[in-house]
Amino acid sequence: MKCRQCRRDIPQDDRYEHAGNLYCEDCYIQILSPARFCDPWADYSAKSFEKHGMISPLTEPQKMLLKLIKELGKAEPAELIEHTRGAIDPADGERELAALSRMGKIEIKSVEGKAIIRAL
Template identity: 40%
Template sequence: MICERCGCAIEEGENFEWYGKQLCEDCYIGALQPPRPCDPAAVSSAKATRSQLGQRGTDGLTPLQKQIYALIKEKGKITREELARSFELPPWELEKQFAVLRHCELVKGFKEGQTVYLTLMSTEDAAN
């Protein structure tokens, strides 16, 4: 069986049904509890953990998160849609990655006119 969200193989009996779709465990959890970029508790937890581990900038991020950060840094600002196209990510996966970067206080969203952009949190982050 194949997960209808991420496309990975699911072993027999390890699938979860969600609104008629067969999902793997990770996608099922993500569908039930989607990441919330503006979660003060998650930000506090990420900051404390990163501080305890001595992490700054992109330390501790996955390769994909580092690539997303680098593209945002290069562009200065970018829409979610442009970012999703650049990495061929479905919207739910992009939101998951953005939430991690937001919780680490590396990127933020802002509205310009009717368009929402993602940008670096501060110029100090851009130096790392």
């Protein structure tokens, strides 16, 4: 069988069902836990952790995205992920951008119905 979302072959014991469709583990997790840019509790937690010195260093994907944002000035999330030339999976990229936003490294605003990201 193939995953409904990514179309990869999935072994019998690694199939997950959701809403009548079969998914691989990665796609199933993305469906159940999508990246959320607007999450006040996560924002509060990130600021509190940083205040107490509990924030870990940036990951390599976060460093790459932050560098791209600074080079481009501003961009849409999909545009940033595209500039990584496949180094960052789109779903992972959204999670990394959400994390950067919570850390106060970037700002995400809606402009004419589009998400625009810029470095702070």
